[in-house]
Each structure stands twice: as C-alpha cells, then as structure tokens.
Amino acid sequence: MLNELSHGQRERLCYIDFCLQYYGDIARSDLIQRFQMGLASSSRDFATYKEIAPDNLILKHETKRYHRTQKFKPLFAHSSDKALAEFAENNNFGNSLNSDQVVSSVSLINAQPEIIAAITRAMCSSSALKMKYASLSSGVSEREIVPHAFLNTGHRWHVRAFDRKSQEFRDFVCTRIIKTSEAKQNPKENELQTQDLEWQSQVTLQLVPHPNHKFPKAIELDYQMQNQQLELTLRVAEAKYLLRFWNVDVTAEHSNSPDLHHLWLKNTEELRHNNRLAQALSLALPTEQAVNQQRSTS
Known part of the structure; x- marks a missing residue:
C-alpha cells in the first residue's frame, strides 16, 4: 500500500513512523508544524498510517498524542546514524530532544561552498577544471584536473580526478583548493572515470x-x-x-x-x-x- 501513496504522503508517514520509533509518541500538531499542513490533512495521514500498521500506535485522549505500542514494527528503515545526525543538526525531526542531550563532534574541516559548486558543475558537464591547489608535499601550484567523483575519507572530503600534471588519477583535498576556473581543453578518453582503475x-x-x-x-x-x-x-x-x-x-x-x-x-x-x-x-x-x-x- 505504501507504493500507492504519493511521495509527499510517504514522507509524512515516514515522519510519523520515525517519531514513534525514536521519541515514542507524536501529536497531530507535530505533523502540522513540520509540514505546514491543515488539521484535516494531518488527520487523514494518521488514519492512513493506522490502516497500514494498526498495531503500531494508540491514541491517548488525555494527552491527545499517539503513542508507540509494544507491538510496534517500523514501516520504514530509519538509520540510527542519520537519526543522530539529525538530532545534532537543529533537531530537524522534532523538539523532543534539546541541544544538551545530543552533542556531536566539532567539525574542524569544512570546504568552501563555491569550490564544491565549481567541482560539481565540472562533473555534471563532463569538463576539465583549472585550480590553484595547496599541497603538503609541494606547496601551492596551478593544476588542471578532470574531476569525476567526491570521496569522504571519514575526516574530510576529497575530489577524485585525473591530474594532467602527473598524468594519473589522484585524490585532492577539497579544502586545499584555493580557487578554480574553467579549462579550455575538453577531457580525453584516458582522463574519464571509466579509465580510473582504482575507482573501477x-x-x-x-x-x-x-x-x-x-x-x-x-x-x-x-x-x-x-x-x-x-x-x-x-x-x-x-x-x-x-x-x-x-x-x-x-x-x-x-x-x-x-x-x-x-x-x-x-x-x-x-x-x-x-x-x-x-x-x-x-x-x-x-x-x-x-x-x-x-x-x-x-
């Protein structure tokens, strides 16, 4: 039945499911506030959810909230890592937890948005990119690359690209890219992702x-x-x-x-x-x- 619902309604039912699994309860007002919708629409969503999973929730009239039951089985797969990330970042899923209850590690490395945007445009248009890059081993230099993927190493983001200076595929730390501009020469066959052996x-x-x-x-x-x-x-x-x-x-x-x-x-x-x-x-x-x-x- 979930596949027959619109994308918007599946998203709202997923939110209901998430709140029941992680918070233990949810009210219609939570759904209204989250999705900026009317009371009648929120009531229909709860009715649909209860039709699909009748044993998952029960309405307690004294609190006017739907509570998770002992028989609860999630309708959607909710990643615990993503849930914790959501709690740490502005609590996007609700207000049941505050900033004193979920503390994430401080990120010391953040790439500049304009640099990431330039790389993304180059990848989407299958074009090459000029950049000024600061290396730990060779200092600042001008390079031309053909980027084809982003790679998160756990500590930071790299861009995987063919490096025309070394004539090989390499990883470049996104935060060390000082500036970019368009390269005139289009990528050659040997510079494309399909030729990157370590990637393939x-x-x-x-x-x-x-x-x-x-x-x-x-x-x-x-x-x-x-x-x-x-x-x-x-x-x-x-x-x-x-x-x-x-x-x-x-x-x-x-x-x-x-x-x-x-x-x-x-x-x-x-x-x-x-x-x-x-x-x-x-x-x-x-x-x-x-x-x-x-x-x-x-």
Whole structure:
C-alpha cells in the first residue's frame, strides 16, 4: 500500500513512523508544524498510517498524542546514524530532544561552498577544471584536473580526478583548493572515470578483532560482526582510506599494538600477492622482507 501513496504522503508517514520509533509518541500538531499542513490533512495521514500498521500506535485522549505500542514494527528503515545526525543538526525531526542531550563532534574541516559548486558543475558537464591547489608535499601550484567523483575519507572530503600534471588519477583535498576556473581543453578518453582503475576495481577486506586484544567481544559489537568477522567489498580508492581511518593493523603477523589498532586485516597476505593492489592499499612489505621474498621466489 505504501507504493500507492504519493511521495509527499510517504514522507509524512515516514515522519510519523520515525517519531514513534525514536521519541515514542507524536501529536497531530507535530505533523502540522513540520509540514505546514491543515488539521484535516494531518488527520487523514494518521488514519492512513493506522490502516497500514494498526498495531503500531494508540491514541491517548488525555494527552491527545499517539503513542508507540509494544507491538510496534517500523514501516520504514530509519538509520540510527542519520537519526543522530539529525538530532545534532537543529533537531530537524522534532523538539523532543534539546541541544544538551545530543552533542556531536566539532567539525574542524569544512570546504568552501563555491569550490564544491565549481567541482560539481565540472562533473555534471563532463569538463576539465583549472585550480590553484595547496599541497603538503609541494606547496601551492596551478593544476588542471578532470574531476569525476567526491570521496569522504571519514575526516574530510576529497575530489577524485585525473591530474594532467602527473598524468594519473589522484585524490585532492577539497579544502586545499584555493580557487578554480574553467579549462579550455575538453577531457580525453584516458582522463574519464571509466579509465580510473582504482575507482573501477573492487577489493574485499576481511576485518576481525585484533588477535592480541584481551576483550574481542567489545570490538565485535562495535562493528556488528557476524561470526567474529566483518567482510566489506568496496572500491580500492575507498578501501585505502577506510584502513587508515579505522587504524587497521595491516601487518601479516598482527604485530601492531592492539590498544591502538582494534581491527586486523585478516586477508593481508592474500592481498599482498597483487602488487598493484598492495601498493594502492599501502600493504607493501618492508624493504628487507621484500628483498628476502624476492630471493626466495627467484
């Protein structure tokens, strides 16, 4: 029945469902305030919701609010991460929680809107972009790029692009782009997203609690592991940042400190057999080990 409803009504029913799941109750006035609608329309929405999920809510006349029942089963999938983000950002879903009850981490890195807008326009029009970029390794320089995707590393946003200076696909930190302008030369075939091997290729990571940690169960719960393992298949371009962001121990012998590295990459040895992949994920063996391995296979 949900598929037969208009987009607007599904959105309102989703709001009712969300409030019941996370707040435990909702009134018609909440729906009216949220969507700037009339009393009759809000009553119809509650009637529709009750028709679809009669066991989810009950009206208590003394409070004039609909309350969640013990038999409640959500009609919509509500991400807990998105819910917490909504609570932290101006409480967009309602007023049941205040700023003293939901505190998010302070963001220290925020890209300029005009820079993001310029990159987005270039991606949408499949065009190249000139930019002045500040690098930690080489300082400020002029570059021409062909951007094709945004990538959030966990700490900040990067733009994935073909770099005409180095003649390879690279990630550029959005906050380090000082200014942009249109490039005259249109993208060539080798500069397009379809030619970005790290973007087009996928890799499977097998993450487990660090074998040397005393309390692996806590780690299993943190990452919602199944059978003491979390298996992820994702782009190579994304995987390298995931390993870094979550401080995963990628040594084959899990030799790093379990207090600093809660996760271990179980299939490190397997991934190292692919030299290109090992280099992209920073899994390459130390020089001495690499030499010994080369001698043993020659």
